[in-house]
Amino acid sequence: MTGGLEGYDAVAEANAQKSVLAIHWSRICERLKAEVGEVEYRTWLRQITVGPVEEDEITLYLPTRFLRDWVRGQYGDRLGALWHAEVPAIRRVELQVARPTAQPAPGADAQEAVPAPAAAAPNEPAAPAVAPAATESPRQAEVRSDLAAPLEPRFTFDTFIVGKPNEFAYACARRVAERPSSPGFNPLFLYGGVGLGKTHLMHAIGAELLRGGKVSVAYMSAEKFMYRFIGAIRSQSTLEFKDQLRSVDVLMIDDLQFLIGKDNTQDEFFHTFNALVDAGRQIVVSADKSPSDLSGLEDRLRTRLGCGMVADIHATTFELRISILEAKAAASGVVVPAKVLEFLAHKITSNVRELEGALNRLIAHANLFGRPVTLEATQDVLHDILKAHDRRVTIEEIQRKVAEHWNTRLTDMFSARRGRAVARPRQVAMYLAKQLTSRSYPEIGRKFGNRDHTTVMYGVTKVEQLMAQDPAFAEDVELLRRMLET
Numbered sequence: 001m002t003g004g005l006e007g008y009d010a011v012a013e014a015n016a017q018k019s020v021l022a023i024h025w026s027r028i029c030e031r032l033k034a035e036v037g038e039v040e041y042r043t044w045l046r047q048i049t050v051g052p053v054e055e056d057e058i059t060l061y062l063p064t065r066f067l068r069d070w071v072r073g074q075y076g077d078r079l080g081a082l083w084h085a086e087v088p089a090i091r092r093v094e095l096q097v098a099r100p101t102a103q104p105a106p107g108a109d110a111q112e113a114v115p116a117p118a119a120a121a122p123n124e125p126a127a128p129a130v131a132p133a134a135t136e137s138p139r140q141a142e143v144r145s146d147l148a149a150p151l152e153p154r155f156t157f158d159t160f161i162v163g164k165p166n167e168f169a170y171a172c173a174r175r176v177a178e179r180p181s182s183p184g185f186n187p188l189f190l191y192g193g194v195g196l197g198k199t200h201l202m203h204a205i206g207a208e209l210l211r212g213g214k215v216s217v218a219y220m221s222a223e224k225f226m227y228r229f230i231g232a233i234r235s236q237s238t239l240e241f242k243d244q245l246r247s248v249d250v251l252m253i254d255d256l257q258f259l260i261g262k263d264n265t266q267d268e269f270f271h272t273f274n275a276l277v278d279a280g281r282q283i284v285v286s287a288d289k290s291p292s293d294l295s296g297l298e299d300r301l302r303t304r305l306g307c308g309m310v311a312d313i314h315a316t317t318f319e320l321r322i323s324i325l326e327a328k329a330a331a332s333g334v335v336v337p338a339k340v341l342e343f344l345a346h347k348i349t350s351n352v353r354e355l356e357g358a359l360n361r362l363i364a365h366a367n368l369f370g371r372p373v374t375l376e377a378t379q380d381v382l383h384d385i386l387k388a389h390d391r392r393v394t395i396e397e398i399q400r401k402v403a404e405h406w407n408t409r410l411t412d413m414f415s416a417r418r419g420r421a422v423a424r425p426r427q428v429a430m431y432l433a434k435q436l437t438s439r440s441y442p443e444i445g446r447k448f449g450n451r452d453h454t455t456v457m458y459g460v461t462k463v464e465q466l467m468a469q470d471p472a473f474a475e476d477v478e479l480l481r482r483m484l485e486t
């Protein structure tokens, strides 16, 4: 944790450029996916990695000449236009062949990726040793953007509202941010239901640590961890991946429950975990359940996870919801009457993400039309969200009804089977889940056998397209919707 070495500025600048480009790139990828569809995207575009920008030209890398030529021929112009729209200073895209070392495109991670083959077991890398880049460069305050996701600037301790349900988790997070690797607090295990602030607290720890000193922080979801790991096996760079991970001061892994059933990745995580803790580095993990309730994780991992500090975040109380709404309304600069805040806090009790989403919509509406926020306007603008909350259709109910209707097995809603006979009803159930509940794409994905949110987005779009093309199919879906609504 030393710093101030020669070359620091250049490294810091390069890192800053990398993380800014990564943000632009992830937006471009979302657009590309929407334009060309998931399958095309995964076949041709997901392997692109972003290189440097020089003057008005950005370099993008592809792993083989064939892919490079294909992408250049089919998508070269579109890539150029999308980059220019994102970053007007970029006018040209240069496609080159290179082994990927930069951050791959979001979703580079096959959603239903085959776990690592036995021949490439995590602890027996077949690859030749690759020099660990991270340990060679001067250590500095950095988010390891080469390795992990950028931190969300909104998620700080200052913007986290503390109340009874989360005060213990908040205090533990603060303590870790102030004194990482303290005995009794390593690992810090945060758990609780969806949308209650686990990710927010993890990012806040990261932001605070970066503010305070020369420390390298890597935050990533467990899902990303797995895909990075699989990617490293495929590209025969597991040793490099391990070295990168083990060179950070603080490793934060979000939504650990994703690793349930992914034995090879669990194994790798376990070894990384031990190596880091033994070297006095801090680990922070979040999950939807406590370590002891995470059945499906290996016992030795659950035991180690529970060895430090375990802190839960409980469901919100009315008081906490009001405090959060007040703070967010005040930060927006739009006047939201107390009775509207109370109405929202009464109606939307599921989690903070939904509460925040509803308030944001009201604020956006007020800004757009320049009208004051009133209770009547709230009921009107949020009628779909409020209806979903009144009706309380669950995703499980939707899955059951859809499976019955198409005469498929309920388990196929969660299975990895992809044949059209099972995939289509699954997509319809995803579509109805999006329409009839206020769940987010990632939450829906989790309910469908831990699928990626992009799979859900693709499924929803597919059903919309089919409904537009095929009136009989549209009628079927509408019928199901009506049955579920009543």
Ligand SMILES: Nc1ncnc2c1ncn2[C@@H]1O[C@H](COP(=O)(O)OP(=O)(O)OP(=O)(O)O)[C@@H](O)[C@H]1O
Binding pocket: 155, 159, 160, 161, 162, 166, 192, 193, 194, 195, 196, 197, 198, 199, 200, 201, 255, 288, 324, 352, 353, 356
């Ligand atoms: N106490 C809080 N104060 C302010 N904002 C909060 C609080 N709790 C949650 N939020 C906000 O709610 C949203 C969802 O929180 P977050 O993503 O941290 O949830 P999570 O527990 O990680 O959910 P998931 O299990 O889905 O990953 C974020 O925008 C976050 O800023």
